[in-house]
Amino acid sequence: MNRAPRQMKLGAFLMATGHHVAAWRHPDVPADAGLSFAHYKHLAKVAEAAKFDALFIADSVAAATGDGANRMARSDHFEPLTLVSALSAVTERIGLIVTATTSYNEPYHIARKFASLDHLSGGRAGWNLVTSDAAAEALNFGRDEHIDHAQRYRRAREFHQVVTGLWDSWQDDAFIRDKASGQYYDPSRLHVLDHKGEHFQVKGPLNVARSPQGQPVVVQAGSSEAGRRLAAQTAEVVFTAQASLSAAQAFYRDLKSRAGAFHRDPDDLKIMPGMFVVVGDTEAQAQEKFESFQDLVQPEVGVALLERMLGNFDLSGYPLDQPLPELPLTQSGQQSRQALLTQLSRNEQLTLAQLGRRIAGGRGHFSVIGTATQIADHWQEWFEQGAADGFNVLVPHLPGGLEDVANKVIPELQRRGLFRQDYSGTTLREHLGLKRPANRLFPVTER
Template structure:
């Protein structure tokens, strides 16, 4: 094997029985897997044997309810940090990334929890910083309406700065724990944040020593102008959705340019689009699996998924075989995903039914159905044409679909020198090629 000039980063995006909307209805699926620790242990250990950089868990702090939602399996799931803490005990190398919203949490809690996970895992934690895009979450936290899009991102930026400031509460060697002298920590190496800002007032310091990685890896997933700017200034990894390579290339260049303009190097940020994948030994077998899944999509579940992805709109009054209606720009959902799906429907003249079937597997992410060579060819093209630094892999079905990806695609990528054959480091930063940050002694902007 000849090592390629660049190698891919790979994340395993965990999602109950699979990313396809109908995966839970397959005859060999267990719809209870979303609350099965052995299920997630098996996936994480499979991903680690395949040398994946990380496993990743998305999250929402609201149940999936509303028109058609009772026909989809997205309403009962583990809290992600609790699950990743358990997975940290049964893995030793793979990274552990969880989504936690800045809209309905407090910075001190988030800083402490991720620092704890980094210690528990020996330096493998990552925080996917998001602003909630589910309007239903507001009612669970004392609000009658969601934050506006602009306010969500203003709050997120301050939230990030407070969390990273708290992670730098202590120098790396502050805790001497000297039993002979009786000195537990060196006071000169303690740094009190004492933040006062428009959204948060946080005294500090954090009540846990500095994390093994210095700071857990910060991940971001926004693609609106505000989301891109936040990512360029704060993120070390960006998860993103693009159905085709040209939009992904434009996004990739934009984020790297913005990061450079913010005083960062282009290599300091890794861009990992989602990859919705169905792979089998032959193209025909993969296409047959895809057809089986598509046949199991319930129309009301499909409409509910589309309504949610378009920005929390009610589509129940519109005929499934009619066109997508003109919708105002969402203020409670993902503006970038709304624009992506609306453009897809308009460009291809898709009906509501055709559009929800198009996104049933990947929710607007890049999708590939085929054999290992087909999938590897697509991944290599995206890497070499600067559309991606890696992928957040989204199997249509767990566990068979992910087992097949690891057994078929990963060896093909390794044969081409595009992916590691063994871990060379122990931390998530090591896997991603990210530097360990020194403690920052900077004022937090008000």
């Protein structure tokens, strides 16, 4: 039997004004984009017309404040579940992946909201499961300090267990809604979770019927040892930052192998590294475009971004013209990103100010600055050489950067047979080639 050729999965990672930290200052970018529904509606339409698998929207439950934060467009933006619920009404096919932290939420809330989104969108919801890496979030939820790294992941594993259990509260055909008999649902098709664990006590059931996808797609974004263990057990898509092809290949092999160790089909785990791209008609034009954003980076802004990405360290006392200081392993931030940026600083012998400027666009994600052909070459190499099943695409500015990818890079991928010409399904699972999960709480029986 001939199998269809393998094709890339692509997510459009939207960040208000764009991923470059200084993008909001550029004349082509609306500075108030974070609270403009018209802006996001346009982006969603562009991405859907280009046949992206999904929109991907990150989140933080704390405003960016402190030194340098007042010079970033990172402090006011929509709550993303609310945003994509609205976007579900103006789109038809594109998936809607949203970040929600397990550190400062409750499982019942998350299960209910994402099941509702899956119904509203006709089966296009995805939950990016994260453990909070912004220490300031703790202060908004009755804590004096952030939950440490190991405990965050223990909580996340149990959180996932509860959420997925709640999603299986009802069998697919539980709600018969028979007006003649007066029976609204079949009690034999209901499961009460009654979970009691280390972090949560949740009775259930969920007050939302089982959703169109069975369960929303679960995405995970950690690349530390704890993050990899969690992803291998729970994730269906993994978003990761990898600085080179060889590093991405090693990560890909490791995650696929770990999935197999948990008796999972490795193909049921899609690995989508971030790719920061700047598109030009020529390489020189692309580089000139990128430099127009780099020229807007103020030193204190680069260092403020660096403080956050390294794991919530205060770098204000260190000279900008000296190398990155030795820092202890972060317990409040992303350990994998700390390791990546530390290695980047050493490999390129960067000063603190240079490192801040270096990550102003992609924050450590692999960057390609060039023509559509050059970008497609890189993506094809990673895709065909065992480094990725697809990519989460980061662009410097919005909407222009996304329009460049949609109008120039996507057609090049389509010409090479690497990306779809049109959607063949209606749900996010169908786009990604993921199976609809059976309800684990009910045996399969003939009725």
